[in-house]
Amino acid sequence: MKTSFRFVLLALILLVVALVSALTAMRFAIHGREVAVPDLVGKTPQEARRLAELDGFQFDVERQYYSLNVPEGRVLSQLPAPGTKVRRGWQIRVAQSLGPQRVVIPNVLGESERAAEINILRRGLNLGAVATIEVPDTPANQVIAQSPSPSASSISAPRISMLVVQPAPPQAFLMPSFIGQTVSSATVALKDAGFQAGNVTTAIPQAGSPPAPQAPTPALQPSPASVIVSQNPAAGAKVLAGSTVSFEVR
Numbered sequence: 001m002k003t004s005f006r007f008v009l010l011a012l013i014l015l016v017v018a019l020v021s022a023l024t025a026m027r028f029a030i031h032g033r034e035v036a037v038p039d040l041v042g043k044t045p046q047e048a049r050r051l052a053e054l055d056g057f058q059f060d061v062e063r064q065y066y067s068l069n070v071p072e073g074r075v076l077s078q079l080p081a082p083g084t085k086v087r088r089g090w091q092i093r094v095a096q097s098l099g100p101q102r103v104v105i106p107n108v109l110g111e112s113e114r115a116a117e118i119n120i121l122r123r124g125l126n127l128g129a130v131a132t133i134e135v136p137d138t139p140a141n142q143v144i145a146q147s148p149s150p151s152a153s154s155i156s157a158p159r160i161s162m163l164v165v166q167p168a169p170p171q172a173f174l175m176p177s178f179i180g181q182t183v184s185s186a187t188v189a190l191k192d193a194g195f196q197a198g199n200v201t202t203a204i205p206q207a208g209s210p211p212a213p214q215a216p217t218p219a220l221q222p223s224p225a226s227v228i229v230s231q232n233p234a235a236g237a238k239v240l241a242g243s244t245v246s247f248e249v250r
Contacts, residue, residue, distance in 0.1 A: 039082035040075045040094060048075050048094060056088035063095040065157050072099030098158060105160065107150035113141045113164045120160050128161035140167035170240040177235035183249060184224035190245055198246035203229050222249050 035055050040048035045061055052059040070076045076097040080086055103123055108116035113130070120127050128147075135144065145163035148155045173193075178186040187197045200222040226249035233239050 033088050034085045035088055037078075037080045037082055037084045037086060037090075037092060040078050040092065041082070042070060043075050044073060045075065045094075045096060052092050058089065058091040060091060060093050061096050062093045063157070064098050065095050066099070066101045066155060067097040068100055070097040070099075072097055101153060101155060103158065105148050105150055105152045105155065108143050108146055108160070108162065109150070111143050113143060113162070116143045116146075116162060124158065126157075126159040128159040130161065131163050132166035133163060134168055135165045136168075138165045140165055170242070172238050172240055175231075175233045175235055175237045175239050175245070178228045178231050178245075178247065179235070181228050182224065183222060183226050183228065183247060186228060186245075186247065187224075194241045195239075196242065196244040198232075198244040200226070200247045200249060202226075203248040203250050226250065 037057070038051045038055055040051060043051070049059045065076055067076050074097050076095045078092055078094045080090070080092065103125060105125075106119050106123060108119055111119065117127055133144075138144065142165045143162050144165055147161045176189075178189075183200055190197050202222055228247045229250050230248040232246045233243070239245075
């Protein structure tokens, strides 16, 4: 009995030792490849890239900002921060200084979206976010707000965002029935409601209709007095303002 107990105890001790060894090896494998992020602020992108790659990091210039303190063309900030412990192969993202602000922020209020974009880009600025909003009685695609404001100073980035009026969606209607009306009355009703009158064709007689006369007769042409027997779109269909409606008549 004592022999069995000592055997079980020895097996447990060996298992604990194996687990501790595995955890130690894993911790060493994970943290053994960690290195401190170098300080790249104030260096040129070329110098910063060389230092980053020397320690096994990836390097990316992600943004550009104005700065009164860091000369133009130098690294303004970085992420991760200097001294942070990370694994080799990590990416260091930096922002580059544009130096003091020299460009004047243009006034694009009241311009069309396209004209404002051209105005921004030709000054060497970047187009930021463009948000849209519906504004009654205001021309579509007109710029009604901008950030930064016109002639703003001490801005952080060479980027202008805009708020633009979006076109109002076309109104939707339920198509009424014109069956039994004349072409002339239906056409007037359509135009008054803002729709278009489309093709008017003569309905083809269905099978089982009385046989045609032996003597040939000229085909009937639709006239304003012709009576509508079918329509497209059908009555009850959802249509947009300005849609075209076609008829079959007899």
